Amino acid sequence: MEEQKGAKEAESLLEDLGFDHLPINVNQFINAISDESFPVSIEFFAFESDQFLGKAVGNENGAGIIINSNIPDSRRLNFTAAHEIGHVCMHIMQGSSQNFACGNSEMGDYFKDPLERQANGFASGLLMPRRLVKPLTDGEVNWHNIKQISDFCNTSLEAVFRRLAWLEKAPVAMVIHQNKQFKRFVPTAHFDFYIQKTILSTDQLVSCVDVNYQAYPNEYDVVDPIDWVVPKRNGILLTELYASSILLKDGFIYTLLSYDDDCLEEVEDLDNLEMEHSQHFGRK
Template sequence: MEEQKGATEAESLLEDLGFDKLPIKVSQFIDAVSDGSFPITMEFHAFSSDQFLGKAIGNSEGAGIIINSNIPDSRRLNFTAAHEAGHVCMHVMTGTSQNFSCGNKELGDYFRDPLERQANGFAAGLLMPKRLVKKLTDGDVNWQNIKHISDKCDTSLEAVFRRLSWLEKAPVAMVIHQNKQFKRFVPTSHFDFYIQQTNLTSEQLEACTNVSQESYPSDFDTVDPIDWVTPERKGLRLTELYVSSIMLNDGFIYTLLSYDDDCLEEIED
């Protein structure tokens, strides 16, 4: 798995360099990796278009990172910087490639490009190293734990979800809506059911927790799976589904889907 290769590389470097406290500052990491034989610089410039996120360029003598300071979300900007650091450490320094430009087009090609997946894994391992993150929660993939890690590591909710769900090997997925309209979903390798790409119903909207007014929830509602997924696959039927939705700014609604063995039954031939 390319993401895990990247995460392992980042965690190994952090341990070698003596980073043992959160949050991990990307600029401090770059300073620690950089030396006279291979200097690395990181600069922030305001680009008018958010289509461009970041860039990593270099050769055998050194490397430079450029980040679009106009990325509106500071935590997304932080992850972008860590992603470009991954390109430098894993690809430029090793001679694999000398030039990476990351934007919306590259995100669209993400699953077809193993180097982008390695850099994303590196960013996750750099900002959320397993040995430090595992101490922060009880291991459950719920909004309360995700929010806690997000605050401690200065990373987005989605990035934390991806990292925590992998660390816990949990059958979970995230569905993202905006103004009730389906936008996309974030699957994980342990979630075995197809997600319905449908808009939110009034009942689903009412079940959301508005986290600008209430605390991030740790609990889930038990619902009929058919409202969220195709409930039959690989000889199994999902009889119940655990759901937890939060309402964020700009009309965004993030929903966690989860199940356990008690929710499954075998389909008889």
């Protein structure tokens, strides 16, 4: 995968340059890769819109990075800076391209652009290198561990989720709602079921932990899969699902979904099941 190629490149550079503790400071990293033969600079400007995130421009003589300081979330800003450093190290220094502008519109085509995926992977590996992140938790993909890594590494919950899910090869997914309405989901390679893009029910809202006032949970609830996913695929039926939801600011609700082998059942004829599920969602 392109993301893992980027992460490995970042981790290799960190080791070569002697970075051995968290958090990784992006300015210190830039100073470490910059020299007289190839100077690299970073500047922060307050652009009016947060639609523009960052830019990396350069040639064989050096490179410059510009970051929008008006990105409202400081941890997202930090990840954006690391992303642009990825473009410098993996693409500008290598001569594959000289100009990258990253905004919300470019991120919409993220999966179509291998260079953007490499830069995102680089940012993950730079801010959350495997050898420094693994000792922080017990390896379980839960909100308590995600929050802990987020605090140590100065990265967003979503970025940590992606990184931890890949490191642990776990069948997990993240679903994001705002004010009960479905916004998007964050897929992982090991989660095999399709996410339902439905509004949150009263029961789902009640199960949320308000982390503005409570600790981030380290456990999951057992729920009916049909409330979250299409519970069948390729002759496999998902009989149970584990869910853990947290309430953040501005009405955002992040939900982790997971399952294990005990939740799976092989079935041969799913025609009737498909009809039942279609009727179920049609009633909602």
